[in-house]
Amino acid sequence: MKWPLVSILVPCFNHELYIEESLLSVLEQDYDNFELIVVNDGSTDASAEKIEALRQVHGFQFYQQENQGVSAALNNALSHARGDLVVTHDSDDVMLAGRIRRQVSYMQEHPEVGLLGAKVIYIDSQGRPLKHKFASHAPVQRWSFDELLADAYAVGGPVAMYRREAIDRVGGYDPSIKVQDFQMTLRIAKAGYQVHILPDRVTLYRRHETNISKTAYKSQLIYDLKVIEAYRDNPAYDAGRLAIINKALKESVVADKPFARGLFASLPVHRWNRVTWKRFRHFMFKYRKPKGAQ
Known part of the structure; x- marks a missing residue:
């Protein structure tokens, strides 16, 4: 065979x-x-x-x-x-x-x-x-x-x-x-x-409403942070952690502002990068309409 x-x-x-x-x-x-x-x-x-x-x-x-x-x-x-x-x-x-x-x-x-x-x-x-x-x-x-x-x-x-x-x-x-x-x-x-x-x-x-990136970004954040713990001693670790949090912010800044607020608070402002500031602008000025809203 x-x-x-x-x-x-x-x-x-x-x-x-x-x-x-x-x-x-x-x-x-x-x-x-x-x-x-x-x-x-x-x-x-x-x-x-x-x-x-x-x-x-x-x-x-x-x-x-x-x-x-x-x-x-x-x-x-x-x-x-x-x-x-x-x-x-x-x-x-x-x-x-x-x-x-x-x-x-x-x-x-x-x-x-x-x-x-x-x-x-x-x-x-x-x-x-x-x-x-x-x-x-x-x-x-x-x-x-x-x-x-x-x-x-x-x-x-x-x-x-x-x-x-x-x-x-x-x-x-x-x-x-x-x-x-x-x-x-x-x-x-x-x-x-x-x-x-x-x-x-x-x-x-x-892309649809059941994509993991839309429905499970909180659990994905937990999994991804767990994954990089094995490489905490690597010089790239801090940049990776910021990138992971920025990913979670992409959805949460419009879908769950209290959660997003906690993520921003977990990051010293001097470590924010261009993507973090972009997420912050969305957090301040954008919102998601409730389902069924006109």
Whole structure:
């Protein structure tokens, strides 16, 4: 039996509106040396039924578990994966044509890379493109560990291709960190692998009201601060902590002003950067209308 080079892992939780389009975008790639592994993470909607209907036609692997979070679902998928390269794909996003072939080619040409990212095109809940600017002829970005820590930069699941040996070397995903991309990015870079970002747009990233960045920024703040504690002695630690707090401020300055006020108070003003001051201006002069307001 020929083993696939690429394992594509898709954790799913309550994405019945998007899961069919998401999986078909994987199955219709112009690269066929891959296996698709889907894990339903205790969905309470019709996600499992839609996945099973597709599985009966296309024959991919499908596993179910009680709701344990994305990290646990990815570990479950990894336990069944055989590929030397691993792709993570969110169940509400759409993989663009040629994505797997392009990233596989780059990984084969650059064995020093343990984690390869790329860019996305943002769409709304209905699949309509949102406004965005594309840099023309942008170069491949190469991130060091210190740069990743200082910017709190995470190679997101919707664009990531990992070398399986790198995932295994750092021990897989930590189930206690349910927002997992940042920790995995840092661990792989710290282990000595290079992290590169292609300028290619490889995924339609869906923005809607249930995105973690909108609904769980408080828990993401806790997880991200926990992740960087392992690197407290690194000179980039303080910059990383500020970057993490700035991320939480992005939503909280309009959604939860008391919470945002506490975050501002936790930062000495002389350590604020341009992004912090931008968040503060939003805090002072913007507000979010209550649902149903005219």
